[in-house]
Amino acid sequence: xxxxxxxxxxxxxxxxxxxxxxxxxxxxxxxxxxxxxxxxxxxxxxxxxxxxxxxxxxxxxxxxxxxxxxxxxxxxxxxxxxxxxxxxxxxxxxxxxxxxxxxxx
Numbered sequence: 666x667x668x669x670x671x672x673x674x675x676x677x678x679x680x681x682x683x684x685x686x687x688x689x690x691x692x693x694x695x696x697x698x699x700x701x702x703x704x705x706x707x708x709x710x711x712x713x714x715x716x717x718x719x720x721x722x723x724x725x726x727x728x729x730x731x732x733x734x735x736x737x738x739x740x741x742x743x744x745x746x747x748x749x750x751x752x753x754x755x756x757x758x759x760x761x762x763x764x765x766x767x768x769x770x
Contacts, residue, residue, distance in 0.1 A: 683715035701750030
Protein backbone atom coordinates (compact mmCIF):
# COMPACT_ATOMS: atom_id res chain seq x y z
CA UNK A 666 0.00 0.00 0.00
CA UNK A 667 2.81 2.39 0.89
CA UNK A 668 4.54 1.83 -2.45
CA UNK A 669 1.29 2.34 -4.37
CA UNK A 670 0.66 5.60 -2.51
CA UNK A 671 4.14 6.82 -3.43
CA UNK A 672 3.80 5.87 -7.09
CA UNK A 673 0.27 7.16 -7.75
CA UNK A 674 1.18 10.89 -7.75
CA UNK A 675 3.90 10.19 -10.30
CA UNK A 676 1.24 8.97 -12.74
CA UNK A 677 -0.67 12.21 -12.24
CA UNK A 678 2.48 14.20 -12.98
CA UNK A 679 3.18 12.16 -16.12
CA UNK A 680 6.44 10.75 -14.72
CA UNK A 681 5.19 7.15 -14.94
CA UNK A 682 2.50 5.35 -16.88
CA UNK A 683 -0.06 3.13 -15.19
CA UNK A 684 1.65 0.11 -16.75
CA UNK A 685 5.00 1.14 -15.30
CA UNK A 686 3.41 1.45 -11.86
CA UNK A 687 1.74 -1.95 -12.29
CA UNK A 688 5.08 -3.52 -13.20
CA UNK A 689 6.78 -1.92 -10.18
CA UNK A 690 4.06 -3.22 -7.87
CA UNK A 691 4.37 -6.68 -9.43
CA UNK A 692 8.13 -6.74 -8.91
CA UNK A 693 7.60 -5.74 -5.29
CA UNK A 694 4.98 -8.44 -4.69
CA UNK A 695 7.19 -11.12 -6.23
CA UNK A 696 10.13 -9.98 -4.12
CA UNK A 697 8.17 -9.83 -0.87
CA UNK A 698 5.75 -12.76 -1.10
CA UNK A 699 6.48 -14.63 -4.32
CA UNK A 700 4.03 -15.77 -6.93
CA UNK A 701 0.80 -17.72 -6.67
CA UNK A 702 -2.02 -18.53 -9.07
CA UNK A 703 -4.55 -16.12 -7.54
CA UNK A 704 -2.22 -13.11 -7.42
CA UNK A 705 -0.85 -13.92 -10.88
CA UNK A 706 -4.36 -13.90 -12.34
CA UNK A 707 -5.37 -10.71 -10.52
CA UNK A 708 -2.16 -9.01 -11.60
CA UNK A 709 -2.72 -9.94 -15.27
CA UNK A 710 -6.14 -8.29 -15.06
CA UNK A 711 -4.71 -5.25 -13.26
CA UNK A 712 -1.99 -4.82 -15.88
CA UNK A 713 -4.38 -5.28 -18.82
CA UNK A 714 -6.64 -2.60 -17.36
CA UNK A 715 -3.60 -0.32 -16.86
CA UNK A 716 -2.70 -0.80 -20.53
CA UNK A 717 -6.23 0.04 -21.61
CA UNK A 718 -6.28 3.15 -19.40
CA UNK A 719 -2.90 4.33 -20.68
CA UNK A 720 -4.13 3.88 -24.26
CA UNK A 721 -7.34 5.81 -23.55
CA UNK A 722 -9.46 2.78 -24.40
CA UNK A 723 -11.43 2.81 -21.15
CA UNK A 724 -12.25 5.41 -18.52
CA UNK A 725 -11.72 5.14 -14.78
CA UNK A 726 -15.29 3.98 -14.08
CA UNK A 727 -15.02 1.09 -16.53
CA UNK A 728 -11.55 0.22 -15.23
CA UNK A 729 -12.85 0.10 -11.68
CA UNK A 730 -15.81 -2.09 -12.72
CA UNK A 731 -13.55 -4.55 -14.54
CA UNK A 732 -11.19 -4.83 -11.58
CA UNK A 733 -14.02 -5.20 -9.08
CA UNK A 734 -15.60 -7.92 -11.23
CA UNK A 735 -12.35 -9.90 -11.22
CA UNK A 736 -11.86 -9.49 -7.49
CA UNK A 737 -15.45 -10.53 -6.80
CA UNK A 738 -14.94 -13.61 -8.98
CA UNK A 739 -12.04 -14.64 -6.71
CA UNK A 740 -14.14 -13.97 -3.63
CA UNK A 741 -16.75 -16.41 -4.99
CA UNK A 742 -14.17 -19.04 -5.96
CA UNK A 743 -12.07 -18.78 -2.81
CA UNK A 744 -14.20 -20.98 -0.49
CA UNK A 745 -14.01 -23.95 -2.88
CA UNK A 746 -10.47 -23.39 -4.17
CA UNK A 747 -8.60 -26.63 -3.48
CA UNK A 748 -5.06 -25.23 -3.29
CA UNK A 749 -5.39 -21.83 -1.67
CA UNK A 750 -2.19 -19.78 -1.70
CA UNK A 751 -0.85 -19.02 1.76
CA UNK A 752 -0.47 -15.31 1.11
CA UNK A 753 -2.42 -13.78 -1.80
CA UNK A 754 -1.02 -10.39 -0.82
CA UNK A 755 -1.62 -8.56 -4.10
CA UNK A 756 -5.25 -9.70 -4.22
CA UNK A 757 -5.76 -8.73 -0.57
CA UNK A 758 -4.18 -5.32 -1.29
CA UNK A 759 -6.56 -4.66 -4.18
CA UNK A 760 -9.57 -5.89 -2.20
CA UNK A 761 -8.69 -3.35 0.47
CA UNK A 762 -8.08 -0.64 -2.13
CA UNK A 763 -11.51 -1.29 -3.65
CA UNK A 764 -13.19 -1.48 -0.21
CA UNK A 765 -14.16 -5.11 -0.72
CA UNK A 766 -14.04 -7.78 2.00
CA UNK A 767 -10.72 -9.64 2.22
CA UNK A 768 -10.34 -13.28 1.33
CA UNK A 769 -10.76 -15.34 4.51
CA UNK A 770 -7.66 -16.89 6.02
